[in-house]
Amino acid sequence: MHLARTSKHGLAVFCAVIGSLACLSVEAQAINRYTSTSMSCSGIAAAINRDGAAIMRHTSKSGALLYDRYVKNRNFCQPDETTQRAYIPSSDLPACPVNRCKEIEFFDYR
Numbered sequence: 001m002h003l004a005r006t007s008k009h010g011l012a013v014f015c016a017v018i019g020s021l022a023c024l025s026v027e028a029q030a031i032n033r034y035t036s037t038s039m040s041c042s043g044i045a046a047a048i049n050r051d052g053a054a055i056m057r058h059t060s061k062s063g064a065l066l067y068d069r070y071v072k073n074r075n076f077c078q079p080d081e082t083t084q085r086a087y088i089p090s091s092d093l094p095a096c097p098v099n100r101c102k103e104i105e106f107f108d109y110r
Contacts, residue, residue, distance in 0.1 A: 031055055031069070036088045041096035044088070048098065052076045056098070058089050070098040077101035 057067035
């Protein structure tokens with residue numbers, strides 16, 4: 001009887017460890033990178049919705065390379081983050097709406 005309880009406990013610990021490793025591997029997946037100005041705004045939205053999160057890059061008016069990570073929704077942000085609306089250039093619009101993660105700011109009433 002004691003042996004059965006020990007092996008059940010060992011199995012539970014093993015499953016917990018495997019489950020934790022599976023969660024870590026999801027976060028470590030590669031993220032797709034795109035050049036926003038070579039895509040239409042609807043193409044950008046489709047890529048982000050399909051991938052969940054994507055790096056979009058474009059060149060600024062001054063010639064600097066800009067990039068950021070854009071997400072489908074808050075589920076693709078860290079627990080202490082929420083989504084914030086941002087706008088990036090696409091091939092058909094100067095300001096295509098996308099979401100990016102932003103740290104949640106709490107008011108400090110000291």
